[in-house]
Amino acid sequence: MSGFYAALVAEFPEAADAGGGSSPWSAGLDVGDGWVVMAMQWGRVAEVAPRVIELAARSGLVCFDPQAGVVHVPPALRSADALELQSCVGLPVGDPDLESVERAVRRLSAENWFVILEAPSGRYVQVGSGARAGAAAGGYAVEFRDGSPDRHYRCLLHDREQVVSVFVDFTRDPAMRPAGVAWKKASL
Numbered sequence: 001m002s003g004f005y006a007a008l009v010a011e012f013p014e015a016a017d018a019g020g021g022s023s024p025w026s027a028g029l030d031v032g033d034g035w036v037v038m039a040m041q042w043g044r045v046a047e048v049a050p051r052v053i054e055l056a057a058r059s060g061l062v063c064f065d066p067q068a069g070v071v072h073v074p075p076a077l078r079s080a081d082a083l084e085l086q087s088c089v090g091l092p093v094g095d096p097d098l099e100s101v102e103r104a105v106r107r108l109s110a111e112n113w114f115v116i117l118e119a120p121s122g123r124y125v126q127v128g129s130g131a132r133a134g135a136a137a138g139g140y141a142v143e144f145r146d147g148s149p150d151r152h153y154r155c156l157l158h159d160r161e162q163v164v165s166v167f168v169d170f171t172r173d174p175a176m177r178p179a180g181v182a183w184k185k186a187s188l
Contacts, residue, residue: 001034004059008036011055012048024048050091065091070100080120083174087115101171105164108140117167119174122147127163142166143186144177153183 008029015023024044030037040048049065056063057074064071073082073095082095087104089112096104096117104115108129118124125144128134133141140157144166157163162181169178177183 001036001059001061004055004061005029005031005036007055007058008038008052011051053091069103070096081174082120083171084118085115086118088112096171098168098171101167102164105167106160108160108163115167117170121174123174125167125170125178127167142181144170144183146177152186153177154186155181155183157181 012024014025014028024040024047025038026041027039038052053063053072056072057076060074060076062071062073062077068090070091070093072091072093075094078095085093085096085101085104087107093100093104101117105127108115108127110130113130113132114126114128116124116126123144123146125142127140127142129140130137135141135156136158138158140160140163141154142157142163143152143154145152157166165180166178169176169180
């Protein structure tokens with residue numbers, strides 16, 4: 001823990017220690033036995049958060065983002081078949097829990113228009129909303145890839161809860177094609 005804290009403040013000094021530089025912290029770091037609570041300036045999150053997660057992973061530490069409700073688990077602590085979740089905005093989440101997957105799909109919007117959930121095997125499910133994804137306004141283009149381009153499927157849905165169900169099915173068993181929708185082979 002002390003190694004993480006030392007690396008953190010060496011790269012991102014607290015405001016009082018920044019020596020005229022710009023600290024990314026909006027408040028002082030709260031350091032305890034086994035934890036560091038840090039409040040980042042909103043405008044610096046995209047720059048600082050990935051680095052904090054990387055520094056924590058090097059020390060075998062888990063990071064929790066309370067605003068996103070996401071736990072970032074270091075690769076060394078993940079199972080070999082752990083999924084990876086990525087949305088249009090935000091950081092990738094390794095080994096997401098079911099609640100994080102559902103929340104990511106429910107947060108689809110015009111600005112946050114896609115979500116991908118991928119297994120190490122090359123299987124994935126992804127969704128895009130609206131015209132950028134080739135779907136009508138309010139619609140969703142959902143794709144499932146079963147490990148290779150010749151096993152790539154697509155469907156168009158209009159019910160967000162049905163999209164959530166596809167992602168839940170994949171999260172529970174990435175080896176199976178999600179059920180409950182009419183998949184059509186995609187031409188790539």
